[in-house]
Amino acid sequence: MSGKTLYDKVWDAHVVHAEDGDTVLLYIDRHLVHEVTSPQAFEGLQLAGRQPWRTDSMLAVADHNVPTTSRSEGIEDPVSRLQVETLDSNCEHYAITEFKMSDLRQGIVHVIGPEQGATLPGMTVVCGDSHTSTHGAFGALAFGIGTSEVEHVMATQTLSQRKSKSMLVSVDGQVGPGVTAKDIVLAIIGEIGTAGGTGYTIEFGGDAIRALSMEGRMTVCNMSIEAGARAGMIAVDDTTIDYIKGRPFAPSEEHWDAAVAAWRELHSDDDAVFDKVVRLDATAIEPQVSWGTSPEMVTAVNSHVPDPANVDDETKSSGMQRALEYMDLEPMTPISDIQLDRIFIGSCTNSRIEDLRAAAAVIKDRQVADTVKQALVVPGSGLVKQQAEQEGLDKIFTQAGFEWREPGCSMCLAMNADKLGEGERCASTSNRNFEGRQGKGGRTHLVSPAMAAAAAIAGHFVDVREF
Amino acid sequence: MKAFTKLDGLAVPLMRANVDTDAIIPKQFLKSIKRSGFGVNLFDEWRYLDPGYPGQDSSERQPNPEFVLNEERFQGAQVLIAGENFGCGSSREHAVWALDDYGFRCVIAPSYADIFSNNSFKSGLLVIALDAEIVNKLAEQCESTPGYKLSIDLAAQTITTPSGEVIEFEVDPFRKECLLDGLDEIGLTLQKRNTIEDYESRRKQSAPWLFG
Numbered sequence: 107m108s109g110k111t112l113y114d115k116v117w118d119a120h121v122v123h124a125e126d127g128d129t130v131l132l133y134i135d136r137h138l139v140h141e142v143t144s145p146q147a148f149e150g151l152q153l154a155g156r157q158p159w160r161t162d163s164m165l166a167v168a169d170h171n172v173p174t175t176s177r178s179e180g181i182e183d184p185v186s187r188l189q190v191e192t193l194d195s196n197c198e199h200y201a202i203t204e205f206k207m208s209d210l211r212q213g214i215v216h217v218i219g220p221e222q223g224a225t226l227p228g229m230t231v232v233c234g235d236s237h238t239s240t241h242g243a244f245g246a247l248a249f250g251i252g253t254s255e256v257e258h259v260m261a262t263q264t265l266s267q268r269k270s271k272s273m274l275v276s277v278d279g280q281v282g283p284g285v286t287a288k289d290i291v292l293a294i295i296g297e298i299g300t301a302g303g304t305g306y307t308i309e310f311g312g313d314a315i316r317a318l319s320m321e322g323r324m325t326v327c328n329m330s331i332e333a334g335a336r337a338g339m340i341a342v343d344d345t346t347i348d349y350i351k352g353r354p355f356a357p358s359e360e361h362w363d364a365a366v367a368a369w370r371e372l373h374s375d376d377d378a379v380f381d382k383v384v385r386l387d388a389t390a391i392e393p394q395v396s397w398g399t400s401p402e403m404v405t406a407v408n409s410h411v412p413d414p415a416n417v418d419d420e421t422k423s424s425g426m427q428r429a430l431e432y433m434d435l436e437p438m439t440p441i442s443d444i445q446l447d448r449i450f451i452g453s454c455t456n457s458r459i460e461d462l463r464a465a466a467a468v469i470k471d472r473q474v475a476d477t478v479k480q481a482l483v484v485p486g487s488g489l490v491k492q493q494a495e496q497e498g499l500d501k502i503f504t505q506a507g508f509e510w511r512e513p514g515c516s517m518c519l520a521m522n523a524d525k526l527g528e529g530e531r532c533a534s535t536s537n538r539n540f541e542g543r544q545g546k547g548g549r550t551h552l553v554s555p556a557m558a559a560a561a562a563i564a565g566h567f568v569d570v571r572e573f
Numbered sequence: 574m575k576a577f578t579k580l581d582g583l584a585v586p587l588m589r590a591n592v593d594t595d596a597i598i599p600k601q602f603l604k605s606i607k608r609s610g611f612g613v614n615l616f617d618e619w620r621y622l623d624p625g626y627p628g629q630d631s632s633e634r635q636p637n638p639e640f641v642l643n644e645e646r647f648q649g650a651q652v653l654i655a656g657e658n659f660g661c662g663s664s665r666e667h668a669v670w671a672l673d674d675y676g677f678r679c680v681i682a683p684s685y686a687d688i689f690s691n692n693s694f695k696s697g698l699l700v701i702a703l704d705a706e707i708v709n710k711l712a713e714q715c716e717s718t719p720g721y722k723l724s725i726d727l728a729a730q731t732i733t734t735p736s737g738e739v740i741e742f743e744v745d746p747f748r749k750e751c752l753l754d755g756l757d758e759i760g761l762t763l764q765k766r767n768t769i770e771d772y773e774s775r776r777k778q779s780a781p782w783l784f785g
């Protein structure tokens with residue numbers, strides 16, 4: 107019999123009961139909760155007269171709707187305010203730990219989980235949000251769920267799940283200077299497509315992944331969902347363990363050694379067999395820029411917008427055409443000719459301290475181009491913001507002409523006041539470039555923080571390696 | 574959960590690939606804390622020419638005459654024939670609630686995003702995956718045949734077209750059972766309370782750091 111994959115190991119350790127067919131009842135260790143996908147679940151619980159099974163597994167935070175400007179006035183939009191207040195009162199009612207809007211620890215749910223040590227190797231982690239895949243960077247099985255499933259986990263601490271197939275994406279060799287985790291994951295999605303991972307759990311491996319910091323690994327796993335996979339995972343190593351040590355929710359002194367010993371097993375066995383293996387040459391990956399309305403529509407910065415006429419597959423070609431119309435781009439335009447109206451550095455993909463450092467390093471002693479209407483930096487959490495301020499990064503940003511904001515999802519999905527106007531073009535470090543994602547009629551180009559920073563200074567895309 | 578047994582419903586084709594959840598229900602409508610009322614904003618950015626926001630009077634909106642759902646002949650449609658990778662993007666169950674609230678009971682497409690297909694099943698929306706060729710054929714027939722209705726029988730796992738052609742489809746046995754009976758899945762799981770508790774106590778021994 108062949109060995110086990112990392113996914114097999116975590117899955118097997120959580121099977122409570124095998125149901126009919128391929129369905130099993132899977133135990134859930136960590137349940138992260140935010141304001142948008144939880145109200146109907148709490149309501150369902152109440153209507154059925156049920157209690158949460160294990161409130162100590164839950165950690166709640168408001169992130170999607172919160173303003174990123176000063177919070178002393180509360181939330182102006184009454185609909186958003188009600189949603190955040192509903193989360194507050196539900197958490198109070200059930201005594202669930204919540205980082206309220208005024209709490210220094212508040213931030214994007216996928217940033218604060220790891221930051222607090224609430225995400226641990228070998229855990230099953232769920233949240234009513236598709237980017238829960240982020241937490242897989244810790245060798246956890248982490249995936250997004252819908253609101254009915256949120257209620258199911260609240261009430262039973264389990265989920266009925268079918269095991270997916272397994273895919274290894276191995277990024278071999280090392281990336282060159284100026285090429286980041288974001289470029290790696292965009293290149294992967296460009297390679298396998300947005301439906302390439304559908305039905306799979308992806309394990310990211312290879313030298314280039316091993317060499318990444320935990321923050322870089324989170325960026326990669328974050329976008330598993332854009333590759334179609336509900337979950338992405340990375341094996342545990344010293345980098346993982348060093349990151350966790352000393353964080354508030356990390357195992358206590360008493361359990362630390364036993365925990366580490368168990369975590370050391372969290373890698374795929376040498377003889378494990380994957381249903382599919384994809385290999386990428388890291389040395390060939392260049393800084394990436396998306397040009398269309400799907401994350402797979404991506405290319406290297408020194409390249410150009412592709413021509414749908416050169417694509418034989420008719421569905422694909424017409425999809426490209428539609429995307430180019432929406433994006434108002436002509437085929438064969440050099441990427442570096444694309445002018446930007448706004449710059450957004452933030453989101454659960456790229457709003458951690460290393461992302462801010464990388465962006466700050468590019469803009470230091472430079473100015474945002476006059477043609478750029480707005481350049482925003484939205485740190486992933488209050489703690490990231492504090493750290494950045496201690497390092498003086500906020501000064502670098504504001505002196506260059508960036509706005510320095512309070513933590514939250516912000517312009518990643520434009521549910522609060524931060525959004526693109528009709529037809530505006532944005533270099534964004536977020537994860538989705540769907541039509542209207544950052545505001546109706548807005549046009550999104552996905553890039554790394556360093557690339558977004560360079561674009562802010564130049565007013566158009568530039569190769570950060572030559573900047 | 575709403576049960577699904579049989580349906581004889583008017584179909585409408587929306588043959589774009591990768592229809593994402595932002596397109597199905599744009600984010601500004603996710604601020605609602607309710608489960609209902611999302612139908613008027615289904616496909617909002619495609620369906621209307623003016624921008625949509627929560628709490629608007631929908632009778633004042635400007636429908637986009639080019640969008641298929643606005644065509645007179647497709648009013649009252651219950652079956653959506655769609656392109657591949659339908660429902661990709663976010664985990665928002667609001668997408669399913671919007672389809673359901675609008676009146677759709679079934680979607681037929683070559684493939685779906687995983688979370689979307691899970692969510693659909695929880696709300697009693699039947700999603701059927703068929704070969705792309707068959708889906709294309711159904712879409713073409715639907716486009717060219719006025720009043721094109723499909724008869725869907727979940728127990729028999731068949732779709733019957735107006736011309737009498739019968740197409741079989743696959744469905745997970747557990748889901749089928751839950752859908753046919755409209756079972757409360759949480760109630761079902763809670764019948765295994767002891768099994769869950771046993772698991773928990775074993776786990777507390779082997780991995781105590783996960784508790785507390």
Ligand code: SF4
Pocket residue numbers: 169170214215216235237453454455514515518519536537
């Ligand atoms: S930052 Fe964007 S992708 Fe991440 S949780 Fe918030 S809205 Fe979702």
